[in-house]
Amino acid sequence: MKELKALVLMQFKDKINWKYTNKKALFTKVLFELLKAIIVGGIAYVFYFICTLFSIFSMYNKIPLSVMTIILTFILFISVISCTSGLMNSLYTADDNKVLITFPLSGNKIFLSKIIVFLFNELKRNFTFSLPIFLAYGVFTGLSFVFYLRAFIAFIVLSALPVLIGALLSIPLFYIVRFLNRFYIIKYFLILALIGFLFYGAIVLINMIPEEFNMIYAWPTIYRVIQEVLNYFQFTLFPLYFLTIMIIGKPESLSFTYINLEGWATFGILIGILIILFLVIYYGVKKYYIRMTSLTFEYAKKETIKEKKNKVYSKRATFFHKEFIDISRSGNYISSFLSAYIIIPIIILLLTRIFSALVIRYYGSMLSWVFTIMFILLSILSANIGITSIFSREGRAAIMNRTLPTKPIFPLLNKLIIFIVLSIVVAISSLVIFQLYANLDYGVITLIGLGIIFLIVGMIFFGAFLDLKNPQNDQYATNGGDFVNPNEISYVVVSFIVSLIYTFYSYILLNENSGNFIVAAIKLFLIGLLVLLVCLSLFIKYVKAFYFDSTEGKR
Amino acid sequence: MKKPIIFILSILFVLSIVITGILGVKMGAGETITYVDKIQCTDLIVGSDSIAAEETDVLNTYKSTIDYKHDLKFALKYLVLPDNATYKEVKFLSGNEKWFNISKFGIVSFTETFAKIAENGSFKRLTLNATLRSTDGHAIEAFYKITVIFPPKGQFSL
Numbered sequence: 053m054k055e056l057k058a059l060v061l062m063q064f065k066d067k068i069n070w071k072y073t074n075k076k077a078l079f080t081k082v083l084f085e086l087l088k089a090i091i092v093g094g095i096a097y098v099f100y101f102i103c104t105l106f107s108i109f110s111m112y113n114k115i116p117l118s119v120m121t122i123i124l125t126f127i128l129f130i131s132v133i134s135c136t137s138g139l140m141n142s143l144y145t146a147d148d149n150k151v152l153i154t155f156p157l158s159g160n161k162i163f164l165s166k167i168i169v170f171l172f173n174e175l176k177r178n179f180t181f182s183l184p185i186f187l188a189y190g191v192f193t194g195l196s197f198v199f200y201l202r203a204f205i206a207f208i209v210l211s212a213l214p215v216l217i218g219a220l221l222s223i224p225l226f227y228i229v230r231f232l233n234r235f236y237i238i239k240y241f242l243i244l245a246l247i248g249f250l251f252y253g254a255i256v257l258i259n260m261i262p263e264e265f266n267m268i269y270a271w272p273t274i275y276r277v278i279q280e281v282l283n284y285f286q287f288t289l290f291p292l293y294f295l296t297i298m299i300i301g302k303p304e305s306l307s308f309t310y311i312n313l314e315g316w317a318t319f320g321i322l323i324g325i326l327i328i329l330f331l332v333i334y335y336g337v338k339k340y341y342i343r344m345t346s347l348t349f350e351y352a353k354k355e356t357i358k359e360k361k362n363k364v365y366s367k368r369a370t371f372f373h374k375e376f377i378d379i380s381r382s383g384n385y386i387s388s389f390l391s392a393y394i395i396i397p398i399i400i401l402l403l404t405r406i407f408s409a410l411v412i413r414y415y416g417s418m419l420s421w422v423f424t425i426m427f428i429l430l431s432i433l434s435a436n437i438g439i440t441s442i443f444s445r446e447g448r449a450a451i452m453n454r455t456l457p458t459k460p461i462f463p464l465l466n467k468l469i470i471f472i473v474l475s476i477v478v479a480i481s482s483l484v485i486f487q488l489y490a491n492l493d494y495g496v497i498t499l500i501g502l503g504i505i506f507l508i509v510g511m512i513f514f515g516a517f518l519d520l521k522n523p524q525n526d527q528y529a530t531n532g533g534d535f536v537n538p539n540e541i542s543y544v545v546v547s548f549i550v551s552l553i554y555t556f557y558s559y560i561l562l563n564e565n566s567g568n569f570i571v572a573a574i575k576l577f578l579i580g581l582l583v584l585l586v587c588l589s590l591f592i593k594y595v596k597a598f599y600f601d602s603t604e605g606k607r
Numbered sequence: 608m609k610k611p612i613i614f615i616l617s618i619l620f621v622l623s624i625v626i627t628g629i630l631g632v633k634m635g636a637g638e639t640i641t642y643v644d645k646i647q648c649t650d651l652i653v654g655s656d657s658i659a660a661e662e663t664d665v666l667n668t669y670k671s672t673i674d675y676k677h678d679l680k681f682a683l684k685y686l687v688l689p690d691n692a693t694y695k696e697v698k699f700l701s702g703n704e705k706w707f708n709i710s711k712f713g714i715v716s717f718t719e720t721f722a723k724i725a726e727n728g729s730f731k732r733l734t735l736n737a738t739l740r741s742t743d744g745h746a747i748e749a750f751y752k753i754t755v756i757f758p759p760k761g762q763f764s765l
Contacts, residue, residue: 092611099618106629126617130610181611263711264742267628399620406624414693416631423623430619434612544612 055157059165063148064172085180088541093184093191100192109278117303118282120189121296125289127182128214135174135218136225142166143219144226147529149345159342160334167219167333173536175211183207186299198310199301206299209322216329223337226344247394254398258405266411294318367458371466379470392435393478396428400482403427404489418562421490425504426555428482432475432508433547439515440539442467447529453599460599461592468516475508492569499573500558503580507554510584513591515543520594554579643741645688646697646749652682660751670752675725683713683751685739694743702736709737715753725757732756 100115102108109119143166152162183203190199232239267274286293298318301308337344365373407420443450443464453463483501490497518539527537557579561572648669651658660669673681687695699709706721715737717725724730734754741747 092615095615095618099622102622102625106625108625126614127610130613134610177610181614185614265628266632267625268632403620403623407627410624410628410631412627412631416627419627419631420623423627427616427620427623430616434609434616437609437612540609544609548615 056161056165056168059152059155059157059161060168060172063165063169084538084541085176089180089184091545092181093188096185096188097192100189104192109282114193115189116282117296117300118286118293120186120300121285121289121293122281123185124296124299125285125292127185128292131174131177131214132217132221135170135214136221139166139170139215139218140222140225140229142170143222143341144344144347153342153345159345160338163337163341164334167215170219171212171215174215175208176536178207178211189300193308195301195308199308202301202310203299206319209319209326210295210299212326213322216326216333219333220329223333230347250394250398254402258402261405261409263409264411265406265409269411291318295322298322368462368466371456371458371463372469374463375466375470392431393474396431396435396478397481397485399431400424400428400485404485408489417490418559421486421492422555422559422562424486424489425500425558426551428479428486428504429507429551429554430548432478432482433511433551434544435478436471436475436508436512436515437540437543439468439471439512440518440543441524441528441537442471442516443519444524444528444537444539447525450523450525461595464516464595464599468512471512472509475512476505479505479508496569496573499570499577503573503577506577506580506584507550510580510587511543511547511550513584513587514546515539517587517591517594518542520591520598550583641689641691641693642743642745643687643692643694643747646739646741646747647686647688648739648749648751649684649686651753652684653679657684663752665750667748668750668752670754672754672756675755675757677722677726680714680716683709683715683737683739685713685749687741692741692743694741696742698740698742700738700740702738706733707735725755728757728759730757 103115103119104110104113107113110116143163149162153159155162186203186207187200189195190203232242294314295318297312297315301310302312302314404420404424407424410416410420412420443453446453453460456463480501483497483504487497492500522539524537524539554576558572558576561575562569564572645667648660648671650660651671651673653673658671658673660671662668663670673679683699685697687697697713699711699713701707701709705718706724707715707717709715715735724733732754734752737751737753739749739751
């Protein structure tokens, strides 16, 4: 037991990144997490408020419990996906396995410790994300203190469900990934098939949108469809509805009851399912864990290395070539952000198609333009989250950047090129879709588009600056990507704030200058340019501070 | 993308549609809507040729005559009055969808059923009714009667 505790604490410290010996750092960290939870809860509260204001889910000015079932389903679905891929990395491919298996411990203990650490991580994520959404519901509905206690306990138990499902699914996924990594043709074929399926799905969805759609006139039909969906979640997907009752309580006339058969029976069944899942995984993997882990080690690889003649490139081409090779080798990392880039124009197309179907007046058109600008910005900036670990991902090899026989800015900038190019391509394609819908003057759309592109590129430099300022190389060297990167949180918060301010300001400008958008477009262009210049100067300043010394500067 | 980001973007996606759909029907500050008074059919465009439309004695009704060819397609041209109408888009409605369809750009194309009728020689001419309707909510309409003249059987140009 002592060994397990030591193992858990050791990994916990690394993954959660809590410097618990430093009280000030711990306090700042807790405060930051609390702030994150308050922001999520606040957004959820605004969502409930707007839905009630427009009577979207109920005519009785309330949010039905089945809405929370939909939210819970969504949370659990995404959690299972992230836990499956996260656990596959943490259990079988993480770099710390190489050290952990050398300890005088059985494989079971390492396996258990990894599951416990992941469970704590999931618990932390749920307390800062899922729980605030439900707490906001409690505050909005005016539930008693019993709800808060109940929700807290329910989420402790519920957090184990995606972790254990993920642990179970990670076993076949591990072998599938290994198989696909060996047979690249099948892997690329599957990726292409997935992209094709995605496009097909998007086209089917877009074709389903009626040509003309007056939301106010069509509201009775929409409301009926919403009620059918809510009923589906309440009656057909009743286990999930019962899970919601377990968290919140059972609605009885105008209040909620907390002692009911559905809630407590669900709690008991959930505990039973968790125990069965745990036993299946534990006894299933027990014998094979060390063998599975060691399959990813360098010596176990049977690939034959083809010798290639060394080709001499120019200095700049060398760095570009090196980045290209790095990216093509980091399959999971690149595919996750490439897929985000493919999805963005489809989402924008879907959004503009819905807007063009809505029967709206001039004010509505302006709102739709502003919302489209907001979505282009938010989605591209969110997809670029990987920029905050672009240098740290190199782990301890990043020190090599200081020894390269050139100004450090070139290899560092080369790392950003893929993000900049892809972001510009996605931004342009999204802007073309936007222009096809909005039909603005070419000068206006060009200026707004340039403003958006400058802002996105500026934020790429800002993300890179965060990584330079607060490097996480040790974390990536030890844990791979399986830890909470504080730079990612800072980048996301700043990106959302910048996007929302830019959107709000574009609303004010377009509203003030209705009919003469060129003035508004020039101002938006200048704001984008300003953000780019500020972020670029921050980036260059930090590159100079961390990489240049007096001799390098003269090179 | 991270779980909270996907969640927040999904909420914003739904809210932006709901807000635009509900608040978007409100008039903006200082905005005045100029509604369509009249839709005037001007001509039919067949390739590079133009066939002028005649106004009939019946209110808002126009007519034109066109010679039938195999795979014939032509465009309906019109004017929306007044010039400064806020919503100038027009919706086209076919009088008989079994015979002919009109695209949202006003391109008329015939169905196979109509081609069979045209080419079996049982009719010398047929009149098609097309309706042009404004989309500003006032549903101002113009009616276009297009008479299609069929050549004698066996003289179809392909």
